[in-house]
Amino acid sequence: MNEKKFLLSDKQIPSAWYNVVADMPNRPAPLLDPKSHQPVTVDDLSHIFARSIAEQELSTERFIEIPDRVRELYRLWRCTPLVRAYGLEKLLDTPAHIYFKNESTSPVGSHKPNTAIPQAYYNHIEGITHLTTETGGGQWGTALAHATNIFGQTAQIFMVRVSYNQKPYRKLLMNVWGGNVVPSPSELTEYGRSVLAEEPDCSGTLGMAISEAVELAIKNPETTRYCLGSVMNHVVLHQTIIGEEAVLQMEMAGEMPDVVIGCFGGGSNFAGLGFPFLRKNLTEGAKMRIVAVEPASCPKLTRGKLCYDFGDSAGITPLVPMYTLGHTFHPADIHAGGLRYHGAGSTVSQLLKDGLIEAQSVDQLETFAAALAFARTEGIVPAPESAHAIAVAVREALQAKEEGVQKTILFNLSGHGMVDMYSYDQYLSGALGDSSLSAEEIARSIEASQKRVGLL
Amino acid sequence: MNEKKFLLSDKQIPSAWYNVVADMPNRPAPLLDPKSHQPVTVDDLSHIFARSIAEQELSTERFIEIPDRVRELYRLWRCTPLVRAYGLEKLLDTPAHIYFKNESTSPVGSHKPNTAIPQAYYNHIEGITHLTTETGGGQWGTALAHATNIFGQTAQIFMVRVSYNQKPYRKLLMNVWGGNVVPSPSELTEYGRSVLAEEPDCSGTLGMAISEAVELAIKNPETTRYCLGSVMNHVVLHQTIIGEEAVLQMEMAGEMPDVVIGCFGGGSNFAGLGFPFLRKNLTEGAKMRIVAVEPASCPKLTRGKLCYDFGDSAGITPLVPMYTLGHTFHPADIHAGGLRYHGAGSTVSQLLKDGLIEAQSVDQLETFAAALAFARTEGIVPAPESAHAIAVAVREALQAKEEGVQKTILFNLSGHGMVDMYSYDQYLSGALGDSSLSAEEIARSIEASQKRVGLL
Numbered sequence: 001m002n003e004k005k006f007l008l009s010d011k012q013i014p015s016a017w018y019n020v021v022a023d024m025p026n027r028p029a030p031l032l033d034p035k036s037h038q039p040v041t042v043d044d045l046s047h048i049f050a051r052s053i054a055e056q057e058l059s060t061e062r063f064i065e066i067p068d069r070v071r072e073l074y075r076l077w078r079c080t081p082l083v084r085a086y087g088l089e090k091l092l093d094t095p096a097h098i099y100f101k102n103e104s105t106s107p108v109g110s111h112k113p114n115t116a117i118p119q120a121y122y123n124h125i126e127g128i129t130h131l132t133t134e135t136g137g138g139q140w141g142t143a144l145a146h147a148t149n150i151f152g153q154t155a156q157i158f159m160v161r162v163s164y165n166q167k168p169y170r171k172l173l174m175n176v177w178g179g180n181v182v183p184s185p186s187e188l189t190e191y192g193r194s195v196l197a198e199e200p201d202c203s204g205t206l207g208m209a210i211s212e213a214v215e216l217a218i219k220n221p222e223t224t225r226y227c228l229g230s231v232m233n234h235v236v237l238h239q240t241i242i243g244e245e246a247v248l249q250m251e252m253a254g255e256m257p258d259v260v261i262g263c264f265g266g267g268s269n270f271a272g273l274g275f276p277f278l279r280k281n282l283t284e285g286a287k288m289r290i291v292a293v294e295p296a297s298c299p300k301l302t303r304g305k306l307c308y309d310f311g312d313s314a315g316i317t318p319l320v321p322m323y324t325l326g327h328t329f330h331p332a333d334i335h336a337g338g339l340r341y342h343g344a345g346s347t348v349s350q351l352l353k354d355g356l357i358e359a360q361s362v363d364q365l366e367t368f369a370a371a372l373a374f375a376r377t378e379g380i381v382p383a384p385e386s387a388h389a390i391a392v393a394v395r396e397a398l399q400a401k402e403e404g405v406q407k408t409i410l411f412n413l414s415g416h417g418m419v420d421m422y423s424y425d426q427y428l429s430g431a432l433g434d435s436s437l438s439a440e441e442i443a444r445s446i447e448a449s450q451k452r453v454g455l456l
Numbered sequence: 457m458n459e460k461k462f463l464l465s466d467k468q469i470p471s472a473w474y475n476v477v478a479d480m481p482n483r484p485a486p487l488l489d490p491k492s493h494q495p496v497t498v499d500d501l502s503h504i505f506a507r508s509i510a511e512q513e514l515s516t517e518r519f520i521e522i523p524d525r526v527r528e529l530y531r532l533w534r535c536t537p538l539v540r541a542y543g544l545e546k547l548l549d550t551p552a553h554i555y556f557k558n559e560s561t562s563p564v565g566s567h568k569p570n571t572a573i574p575q576a577y578y579n580h581i582e583g584i585t586h587l588t589t590e591t592g593g594g595q596w597g598t599a600l601a602h603a604t605n606i607f608g609q610t611a612q613i614f615m616v617r618v619s620y621n622q623k624p625y626r627k628l629l630m631n632v633w634g635g636n637v638v639p640s641p642s643e644l645t646e647y648g649r650s651v652l653a654e655e656p657d658c659s660g661t662l663g664m665a666i667s668e669a670v671e672l673a674i675k676n677p678e679t680t681r682y683c684l685g686s687v688m689n690h691v692v693l694h695q696t697i698i699g700e701e702a703v704l705q706m707e708m709a710g711e712m713p714d715v716v717i718g719c720f721g722g723g724s725n726f727a728g729l730g731f732p733f734l735r736k737n738l739t740e741g742a743k744m745r746i747v748a749v750e751p752a753s754c755p756k757l758t759r760g761k762l763c764y765d766f767g768d769s770a771g772i773t774p775l776v777p778m779y780t781l782g783h784t785f786h787p788a789d790i791h792a793g794g795l796r797y798h799g800a801g802s803t804v805s806q807l808l809k810d811g812l813i814e815a816q817s818v819d820q821l822e823t824f825a826a827a828l829a830f831a832r833t834e835g836i837v838p839a840p841e842s843a844h845a846i847a848v849a850v851r852e853a854l855q856a857k858e859e860g861v862q863k864t865i866l867f868n869l870s871g872h873g874m875v876d877m878y879s880y881d882q883y884l885s886g887a888l889g890d891s892s893l894s895a896e897e898i899a900r901s902i903e904a905s906q907k908r909v910g911l912l
């Protein structure tokens with residue numbers, strides 16, 4: 001009987017996060033202040049984020065040490081298992097070896113606590129007692145509630161109203177960890193009140209929720225800061241714990257991947273797994289393919305444009321140099337809520353432009369077919385987001401079979417889907433469709449957004 | 457930094473289940489045929505269960521080898537972690553060492569697949585292609601759907617109608633693994649139709665669902681058998697994989713427990729963890745306390761009577777010598793649905809009578825307070841059932857503090873509560889109450905049931 005799971009002990013939790021910026025041949029263009037159009041500084045960012053986090057955001061250090069307290073808390077669930085998917089291999093009858101990194105074993109069921117805990121920690125040691133954030137599907141809000149509870153902080157979570165109504169379990173999980181959750185737009189902020197005055201039944205967007213969370217943080221500078229769950233460099237940095245462990249575990253398995261795959265929303269679970277392997281390409285001459293997978297209905301990497309754009313829909317964040325569909329883009333109502341984001345991070349975008357990583361898009365039906373094949377062979381119901389990575393792993397495995405070559409595939413199972421079963425119901429009952437996004441729609445959205453950015 | 461998690465590799469999955477009957481000073485009285493009142497034989501049981509399972513039910517062998525195929529499938533999630541609850545210890549400021557065995561990491565989020573997989577396997581090798589079962593809260597039905605899907609069998613799951621309506625996610629999980637789920641009472645069986653004819657809106661009971669599942673199995677002897685998720689010896693046997701691993705892991709931790717705790721519904725997760733430790737008491741002179749924890753609203757072990765009773769409400773199963781509240785007992789609508797069963801297994805009952813194990817009961821409010829303390833310190837939202845074990849672990853830890861003695865506590869975290877968040881909502885909003893079951897109610901129920909049993 002071959003080993004199926006590759007496990008690391010608590011003592012093997014990596015001691016540093018990896019900052020890919022240090023090894024990039026071309027570093028990304030700077031974030032810009034939305035008014036002055038000057039590069040943002042640590043001081044600028046410190047109005048929104050804790051100072052240590054602002055420093056990490058702009059850091060070019062190769063490795064950043066993980067604080068002891070954070071490593072201690074990572075022990076709650078880390079190291080996560082690396083698993084050989086023998087069942088899926090058998091179903092596909094492929095010569096490929098398929099591995100996945102199982103991030104679904106965390107307190108909230110996804111990779112999000114990897115960054116929620118250090119974000120809460122850095123704020124805590126800087127005396128910040130209140131944190132604000134937005135959440136869509138609810139994974140990120142849950143992770144922040146869990147983290148703030150540890151440090152005796154309060155979390156004010158603005159949950160997009162449509163999700164608030166559709167996902168009661170997610171809201172309840174946040175409550176269990178003491179998080180305050182309100183549907184957004186809310187009466188708690190000026191911006192929220194202004195939206196509700198115009199449209200009392202507004203169902204909300206992630207952009208609106210970000211605006212509310214940032215407003216509340218900026219207005220209470222003594223006690224409060226804002227936290228973000230993806231996109232930015234410091235978030236990606238914290239998530240590299242995934243890949244650092246996976247490198248050790250692939251060594252235990254006795255092989256290195258030919259292709260490393262992650263689903264792509266804002267980039268943090270993709271980069272978290274991929275960047276430590278990318279380091280081997282950039283510094284040791286390895287030639288692994290690092291593949292980001294986005295939904296066909298929100299295709300910023302495969303059909304978007306690389307330019308400066310806002311991180312939020314309301315247009316109040318710094319400008320980010322990134323592949324984007326335009327910050328006014330309204331993605332279709334697909335079930336992988338965590339991937340419905342208009343832009344990418346600046347680092348991922350630069351790497352994609354330079355051909356150092358790849359991107360693919362997958363339709364909803366292919367995604368759920370892969371999800372079901374995985375659930376039935378490996379016994380884990382994947383989050384709809386993570387199923388995008390599985391779909392491309394299946395593509396790669398079938399291609400290996402067609403070509404009759406051995407290939408080693410690694411993907412990130414970024415979360416489980418136990419709290420998101422509604423989407424499976426829709427798939428099983430035949431109610432889901434595929435994307436039909438036209439080139440004109442995308443061009444229109446980018447153009448409209450670029451006018452608001454005002455750099456043209 | 458001390459080790460928090462004690463992990464075993466795939467190769468360390470135990471090779472045999474442990475049958476406590478072999479070491480009992482007094483073996484339990486036999487199961488009786490409900491009509492002839494004669495001890496049931498393997499032949500009798502084989503009309504309901506696969507023959508290998510009927511043999512295991514009546515076996516007195518000390519160890520029963522786990523088939524290779526089952527051990528291979530156990531690798532999907534086993535070995536499960538043993539975890540030192542440093543966070544909970546700190547919160548309670550106790551000198552006690554608290555450990556828990558984390559069975560929530562399985563495909564369905566609980567210990568149930570430990571027996572679902574061997575049950576499906578034995579039926580498969582005997583040529584049985586259809587399995588039937590009942591499910592209340594849904595954990596067991598989900599586990600059987602997962603297991604039958606592996607062997608290409610169909611599962612017909614009768615889900616108590618009230619749960620079917622209240623727990624859509626559980627039903628959907630069964631669908632993901634190909635299970636056929638109908639609300640019970642249903643039109644699929646004679647018994648179901650007879651109930652519906654009298655009461656078209658009947659919300660169902662576990663007893664009715666068992667009757668439907670058994671009827672369907674008995675009527676299709678060529679292809680179909682029935683499966684049960686707790687109570688009986690063969691189920692307890694399969695669950696001892698939990699304790700066999702835990703013994704190895706406590707050795708890794710360098711200490712043995714003073715007290716081993718499991719929540720108690722039909723007995724399978726309690727005995728699964730406890731019996732391998734009990735073996736050390738029975739054969740090696742160890743003196744560990746083995747404690748079963750039941751809800752105060754369904755107190756068969758602490759307030760019931762040891763006598764022959766039916767396993768189901770309709771009165772069609774063999775008669776079981778057990779502590780019971782009477783098979784007509786209707787427990788209050790508490791949120792630990794998996795513990796709302798009127799009886800105990802025959803083995804557990806005999807051990808309790810002989811003073812070789814203990815029993816305690818816990819109220820709902822104490823249970824949820826412990827659940828919240830655990831979720832907030834250890835990062836796992838426990839199933840309401842498992843929280844009963846946590847509550848007694850907390851009691852023991854606080855007692856150790858009061859007495860100023862070190863004590864080592866081990867409990868079974870039999871499942872997580874991510875799909876059962878509604879109960880937490882009720883607790884957090886103050887809507888839950890405690891039990892107020894009178895001695896008269898219990899006596900009345902036992903008396904009425906004993907009349908139907910007809911042995912008096």
